[in-house]
Amino acid sequence: MDSLAILSLGFAVFVIVIIVKTARIVPQRSNYVIERLGKYSRTLDSGFHILIPFIDKVAYVHTLKEEVIDVHRQACVTKDNIQVGINGVLYIQVIDAHRASYGINDYRYAASQLAQTTMRSVIGQTSLDKTFEERAKINEAVVQALDEAAAPWGIKVLRYEISDIELPTSIKDALEQQMRAERERRAAIAKSEGERQAMINVSEGQKQEVINMSEAEKQKQINEAEGRAQEIELIASATAEGLRKIALAINEPGGKEAVNLRVAEQYVKEFGNLAKANNSMIIPAELANIGGAVASITDIVKGMSKS
Structure with missing residues (x-):
């Protein structure tokens, strides 16, 4: 009886192992690479699959989601011979599980190393000022170079972002002095422009004042002349009327x-x-x-x- 129980237990364990080796459920956005007797057989997409026990095995498991890889700080020399330290972030995605499994040993490490070398090459062709001004162009150049190199690996390089640029202390001080001088220059220009505009406004006001005074004087003279003309006319009219009345009185x-x-x-x-x-x-x-x-x-x- 004890031997029968042990046999039954052993058979149950064997059945469980067979089920585990046979049935495979692949999660969403994942691929399983299956080898049969050590040779590539097929790639399983998401869903339920049956394998041949002890013959088929899951050799590689790949996620098709976008992956983020931190590219460690590296020393780069710019076109004008300034050494800078650059950190970056790389975004990749597996698009072919077969090539990602057999095209390269470790595509994540390879992509990170390739990003570092490509970044050094791109920075070497760029001056220090352009390094800060044209980050988008630098990122685009790195992505293009990486995507071409990583195509045989079955991965797609989506984008690369420079997260930090570290400068030597002496260069930082020089840049700060340059920025300070530029701010002072802009302030001086703004001040001079303000003074110039103020002088223009004052002169325009004086000009308008002179014009107004001359117009007022002109109008005054016109009014006085009209007044004198009216006065003379009234006096003449009164004199003529007086003489007319005198002549009538004499007769x-x-x-x-x-x-x-x-x-x-x-x-x-x-x-x-x-x-x-x-x-x-x-x-x-x-x-x-x-x-x-x-x-x-x-x-x-x-x-x-x-x-």
């Missing part, structure tokens, strides 16, 4: 006598003022005949009124 009854009296009064008044203002004076020859002078003036007025 009325008693008008001639009134004019004679008014002229005589003005004659005497002005002669008296002349005597007060001067110590010596010239006496008209007709002074004794004031009436005759008045009559003469009256005749002149009368003649003007008739004309």
Whole structure:
């Protein structure tokens, strides 16, 4: 009875081993490379598969997901003989499990080493300033070179990114001085531009002020001239109207006598003022005949009124 139990247990273990060796479940986005008696047989895609026990075996397991490989720091010399340390990150993907298994021993290590050597080559053709300015172009050049070299390995190089660039201390100091000088230069230019603009604004303001003052003076003169013209016109109109009324008054009854009296009064008044203002004076020859002078003036007025 004990021997039968042991035999049964052994048979159960054998069956379990046969099932384990026979049935294979391949996960999603994975490939199993199967060898039959040490020779490549086929590649299993995701799903359930049956193998021949003790004849077929899973030789390699590959994931088809994108893999990230850290490319360790390496010393590179730029075109202008400056040594820099560069870290990078490489993104690859297995696209052919058969070639990834038999094309190279370790495609991850090979891709990392190839990325380092390619980076040294690309940096050697680039100046230090361009190393910082053209990272995208450098990354693209590395990816192109790696993809061509890794094609026989059954992998696809998706992208490469420079994660860090380490510079020597002396170069850092020189770059800091250069950047400081550049900032000071830009500040000086900005200040001068501001002062120039301020001077332009002031001159424009002064120019506009002069223009406004000249326009105001011009308008003032025009207004004064128009005022004087209107004044002269009003005075002339008033004088003409006065003379017209005097002429009408002379032609009325008693008008001639009134004019004679008014002229005589003005004659005497002005002669008296002349005597007060001067110590010596010239006496008209007709002074004794004031009436005759008045009559003469009256005749002149009368003649003007008739004309």
